[in-house]
Amino acid sequence: MRIVAAKQLLKANDQLASENRQRLAARQIFCINLVGSPGCGKTTLLEGLFRQLDGRLSPGVIEGDIAGQIDAERMDGLGVPVVQINTEGMCHLDANMIAAAWDGFSAAPLDVLIIENVGNLVCTAGYDLGEHLRVVVLSVAEGDDKLIKYPAIFQRSDALVVTKRDLLPHTNFDISRVRGDMERLAPQAEVFEVDALRGDGLAELADWLVSRRQAALQAP
Ligand SMILES: Nc1nc2c(ncn2[C@@H]2O[C@H](COP(=O)(O)OP(=O)(O)OP(=O)(O)O)[C@@H](O)[C@H]2O)c(=O)[nH]1
Ligand SMILES: [Mg+2]
Secondary structure, three states, X not given: OOOOOHHHHXXXXXXXXXHHHHHHHHOOOEEEEXXXXXXXXXXXXXXXXXXXXXXXXXXXXXXXEOXXXXXXXXXXXXXXXXXXXXXXXXXXXXXXXXXXXXXXXXXXXXXXXXEXXXXXXXXXXXXXXXXXXXXXXXXXXXXXXXXXXXXXXXXXXXXXXXXOHHHHHHOOOOHHHXXXXXXXXXXXXXXXXXXXXXXXOHHHHHHHHHHHHHHHHHOO
C-alpha cells in the first residue's frame, strides 16, 4: 500500500509556486491572488478596478471556477486577456494549474496578473500560487463574524476588501468589528471598503495596488 502525505503534496506545490514566481519576475509581472466566498463580488471588483486603472497598468486574468466560463467572458468583454481554469470539482487553484495557464499569456505584455480563485474561504488558504499579494474579499451580506470563523484566509492575506458597502443599511454588518478582527489577525494588512458596482472606494484600492507593484519590482 502506498500512502502519500498531504504535507509532501503541499511541499511540491510550494516548489511549483516558487517557479511561478521566477517566471513572473522574468517578465516583471506583478501577481495577485484574489480569494473570497462564492458571490462575494470578486469579478465585479475586477471589472470596477480595471475601469479605475484606466490604462495605468495592463492586466491579465486567470479565472478559477469549478465549471463554466461566465467570469472569463466578463473579462473578455472588457478586452482583458484571460485564461479560464475549470477545476472540475476542486475547491481551490494550485500552483500547477497556474503554470499550465501561463502559456495563454505568452503574447500579452502584462503589468499585472490577477488570479480570481475558486469561491471558497477554506481551501484557498493553504495554496501558494506564486503571487506577490493575496487579497481577500468579504461582502457585507456574508456577516461580520467570518474572520473569527475562517481565520486562516484572513491571517494570510495582505489586504481585505469589504464589498457591497451600498448594502450596509440593509444588514447588521459591523464594519468596526471586522476592522478590529483584521487588525488582530493580520496587523500589516490594509482594509478597503468599496461599492464596486458604483465605483466607490476603488480609487484608493487601485492606487495601493500600483504602489505595491512598484515596491515589489524595485525589491532586490
Ligand atoms: N449591491 C452590490 N452588489 C454587488 C457588488 N459587487 C457585486 N455585486 C453583486 O453580487 C453578485 C455576485 O458578484 P460577482 O462579482 O459575480 O461575485 P464573485 O465573487 O465573482 O462570484 P463567484 O466567481 O461565483 O465566486 C452579482 O449579482 C453582483 O452584481 C456591490 O458592490 N454592491
Ligand atoms: Mg467571479
